Amino acid sequence: MMIKKYVDDLFHGYESTAELEDFKEEIIINLKDRVQDLEKAGKSSDEAFAEAVSELGDITAIADDLSREKRKEIIGKMYVDTKPKLSAGYAIGYTLAAGVLLFGIITSLITYFSAGNNLFIAISSFLPFVVPAGAALTYLGLTTETTAKYPMDWKRALIYALAVGAILFGISISSSHFFMENSDPAAILGVLVPFVLPGVLVIAFLMLTEKKRFKPWLMQEHERYHEAYAGYYKDTEEVTKRGMLSGALWIGAIGVFLLIWILTNILYSLPVFLFAIVGELLIEYRMISKHKRNSATK
Numbered sequence: 001m002m003i004k005k006y007v008d009d010l011f012h013g014y015e016s017t018a019e020l021e022d023f024k025e026e027i028i029i030n031l032k033d034r035v036q037d038l039e040k041a042g043k044s045s046d047e048a049f050a051e052a053v054s055e056l057g058d059i060t061a062i063a064d065d066l067s068r069e070k071r072k073e074i075i076g077k078m079y080v081d082t083k084p085k086l087s088a089g090y091a092i093g094y095t096l097a098a099g100v101l102l103f104g105i106i107t108s109l110i111t112y113f114s115a116g117n118n119l120f121i122a123i124s125s126f127l128p129f130v131v132p133a134g135a136a137l138t139y140l141g142l143t144t145e146t147t148a149k150y151p152m153d154w155k156r157a158l159i160y161a162l163a164v165g166a167i168l169f170g171i172s173i174s175s176s177h178f179f180m181e182n183s184d185p186a187a188i189l190g191v192l193v194p195f196v197l198p199g200v201l202v203i204a205f206l207m208l209t210e211k212k213r214f215k216p217w218l219m220q221e222h223e224r225y226h227e228a229y230a231g232y233y234k235d236t237e238e239v240t241k242r243g244m245l246s247g248a249l250w251i252g253a254i255g256v257f258l259l260i261w262i263l264t265n266i267l268y269s270l271p272v273f274l275f276a277i278v279g280e281l282l283i284e285y286r287m288i289s290k291h292k293r294n295s296a297t298k
Contacts, residue, residue: 104129119179135165170195
């Protein structure tokens with residue numbers, strides 16, 4: 001009875017889990033056996049108990065690990081199993097923004113065919129819809145809590161939305177000018193400077209100063225991934241080979257891209273990069289497969 005009370009007091013305040021209860025039961029059995037052995041050796045009950053406890057050492061560290069795992073399990077269920085509910089206001093906002101964007105697409109298509117396949121008029125008619133819809137969807141997306149991320153501060157999200165709106169406005173204007181008769185290339189590029197360039201710079205600054213909004217369970221998954229991935233690149237010789245293969249692949253891809261572009265058309269040269277991406281994935285697959293084979297032979 002004294003041993004059980006001692007163990008219960010020792011782990012008082014820890015979260016009760018099946019693993020912890022099994023651990024406590026095992027300690028009680030071991031303490032009882034040790035006390036009996038010491039009593040047979042001539043020790044009194046109190047002396048035997050005190051010596052057995054002193055031999056036990058600090059076992060709360062194991063309980064700390066068990067408790068920590070339980071907390072991780074609870075956190076994981078909170079953030080993985082429970083999907084944040086979308087409020088009615090945000091649902092309406094997403095619906096309206098998507099509706100405006102879809103209405104703009106339909107309107108521009110109607111304008112395109114009714115104006116004799118004139119892209120300049122079609123893109124110009126799409127402009128009043130794509131800018132507010134794009135900005136609104138950006139704001140809503142950044143301030144919506146997801147399974148993996150916390151929502152962004154509304155002021156920061158608003159700056160993102162305005163920057164996206166400026167970029168969409170500049171791209172739309174320059175695109176419509178591109179398809180205008182007797183368009184001036186300098187004027188087309190000039191439109192990008194006051195709208196697209198500031199928008200890109202603002203977004204770049206916001207991204208560089210962005211605080212992590214990942215939830216704890218995702219951070220733990222990232223840590224496990226990085227630990228596993230780091231094992232593939234411990235061999236510096238293999239890393240060097242992988243870098244050389246990747247560099248040769250992309251230098252060759254750029255060379256072939258430029259050659260096909262000069263000889264034919266840029267549209268025919270774009271698939272080269274698709275093959276280069278496939279090649280990059282194959283190189284990575286070879287790296288991981290070789291690491292697994294080497295680990296298996298050890």
